[in-house]
Amino acid sequence: xxxxxxxxxxxxxxxxxxxxxxxxxxxxxxxxxxxxxxxxxxxxxxxxxxxxxxxxxxxxxxxxxxxxxxxxxxxxxxxxxxxxxxxxxxxxxxxxxxxxxxxxxxxxxxxxxxxxxxxxxxxxxxxxxxxxxxxxxxxxxxxxxxxxxxxxxxxxxxxxxxxxxxxxxxxxxxxxxxxxxxxxxxxxxxxxxxxxxxxxxxxxxxxxxxxxxxxxxxxxxxxxxxxxxxxxxxxxxxxxxxxxxxxxxxxxxxxxxxxxxxxxxxxxxxxxxxxxxxxxxxxxxxxxxxxxxxxxxxxxxxxxxx
Numbered sequence: 153x154x155x156x157x158x159x160x161x162x163x164x165x166x167x168x169x170x171x172x173x174x175x176x177x178x179x180x181x182x183x184x185x186x187x188x189x190x191x192x193x194x195x196x197x198x199x200x201x202x203x204x205x206x207x208x209x210x211x212x213x214x215x216x217x218x219x220x221x222x223x224x225x226x227x228x229x230x231x232x233x234x235x236x237x238x239x240x241x242x243x244x245x246x247x248x249x250x251x252x253x254x255x256x257x258x259x260x261x262x263x264x265x266x267x268x269x270x271x272x273x274x275x276x277x278x279x280x281x282x283x284x285x286x287x288x289x290x291x292x293x294x295x296x297x298x299x300x301x302x303x304x305x306x307x308x309x310x311x312x313x314x315x316x317x318x319x320x321x322x323x324x325x326x327x328x329x330x331x332x333x334x335x336x337x338x339x340x341x342x343x344x345x346x347x348x349x350x351x352x353x354x355x356x357x358x359x360x361x362x363x364x365x366x367x368x369x370x371x372x373x374x375x376x377x378x379x380x381x382x383x384x385x386x387x388x389x390x391x392x393x394x395x396x397x398x399x400x401x402x403x404x405x406x407x408x409x410x411x412x413x414x415x416x417x418x419x420x421x422x423x424x425x426x427x428x429x430x431x432x433x434x435x436x437x438x439x440x441x442x443x444x445x446x447x448x449x450x451x452x453x454x455x456x457x458x
Contacts, residue, residue, distance in 0.1 A: 182243060187243050187245060188240070190239075190245040190246075191236055191239055191240060191245060194236075194267055194268075195236070197269075198232070198263075198266055198267045201266055203225075203263060203266050204262055204266075204289065204290070205221075205225065205262065206289065207224070207257060207258075208257045208282065208285035208286070208289070210257055210279070210285055211258065211282065211285075212257070213227075213257060213259050214257075214259075224259060226446075227260070227445075227446045228259055228262060228263035229263065230446055231263060231264070231315070231344075232263050232267050234313075234344050234441070234444060234445065234451050234453070235264075235267070235313065235344065237439060237441070237453065238311070238342045238344060241438045241453065242340065242342060242438065242455060244342070246270075247268060247271050247309075247310035247311040247341075248270075248271055248272065249271065249272050249307065249308065249311075249338070250264055250268060250271050250272070250273045250274065250311045250312075250313070251273075251274045251275070251276070251295070251307075251309045251311070251312045251336070252274070252275050252292075252313050252315075253275070253277075253297065253305075253312065253313070253314055253315075253317065254276060254277040254314075254315065255276065255277045255282065255283065255286050255292075256277060256279075256282055256286075257282045258282075258285070258286040258289060258290060259315070260315060261273065261275055261290055261292060262289075262290060264313070265290050265291075265292065271310075273292040273293070274292065274293045274294070274307065274309070275287065275292050275293070275295070276294065276295050276297040278299055278411065295307065299411060299412070300325060300328075300413055301325065301332040302328075304332060304335060305332055305333065305335070307336065308336060308337065308338040309336055309337060309341055310337075310338050310340075310342070311341060311342055311344070312333055312336060312341070312342070312343045313344045314333060314345045314346060315445070317329070317346075318330065318347055318418065319346070319347060319348045319417065319418055319449065320407070320415050320416060320417060320418065321415075321418055322401045322403075322416075322418065323399050323401060323418075325413070326399075326418060326420065327428045330345065330425075330428050330429070331428075331432070333345070334432060334434075334456055337455075337456035338456070338458070339457065340455065340456065340457075340458030341455070341456050341458070342453055342454065342455050343453070343456075344451060344452075344453055345453075345454060346444075346445040346449040346452075347418075347425060347449060347450050347452065348418060348419050348420065348449060348450070349419070349421060349422055349425075349442055349443075350421055350422070350442070351448070351450070352419060352449065353390055353394055353400070353419040353421075356386055356390065356419070357390050357391075360387045361387070364382065365382050365383060365387060366382075366383055366384065366387065367387040367388040367391055385402050386400075386402050386417070389402055389419075390419065398420070398421035398424035399418070399419065399420050399421065399424045400418065400419045401417070401418045401419075402416050403416040404416040404417065422440055422442065422450060425450075425452060429452075429454055433457075434456055434457045435454050435456055435457065436454070436457070437453070438453045438454070439451075439452070439453035440452050440453070
């Protein structure tokens, strides 16, 4: 399968057909009421129970203030709302195997194990310390995954939740990761993929311009010699690659050295991501919620044919 570059999306195409076209949700003959009741039952049990909010010292996602802790918990809740929407769209309310990738310090994992207590939850992350903490605290199972997605993910999952991960990948690795995740879905399984879309791209541009930055261009050296304005490589790719093709990426060299592969920040317009998915005859987009995760990242719900 060819991996798209930012320039590949210039040519219009419809992608491969998924049969049957315009298929209704596969609810197995159940009534809408039954599906809604099961979702409601999960929320009632979740809210009546207790989420373990003990945060590992290795978890760098928590700002330890009252506002920061409220936000940390709210991010997990937004993941559960997306999982609920996936259940409503598919009628599949009893996932048996769930993957949280990357799990980090358990910001979302702690909510998944409470919301789906009967499911087997699997986790993976490049930070071994965080994985060890999450496995010990929440009694979940670690899986091995390749950082460049050159190897298949082990197992088959009914639900895969992907927090901020592809937001750090260039176009080739982004597409390869998405395909590996779809491959890891069981028939009928759902991938919840979060990505930095047009909202984040616009916000990044405003932040850099408000900071007095200008796009990085060939005259960077001249600017530095005369004490000119500070430059922004991010603005350069937003005004060129993203504006023309719907995808932009900037590398962060310290992260690249840390992970041993190009790593930075990416912006993927919904249209660009749709063209990655539409290459597959076995996957369909069942939902797109811009700013659906943490009121910042887009959330795309992708179901594998089953």
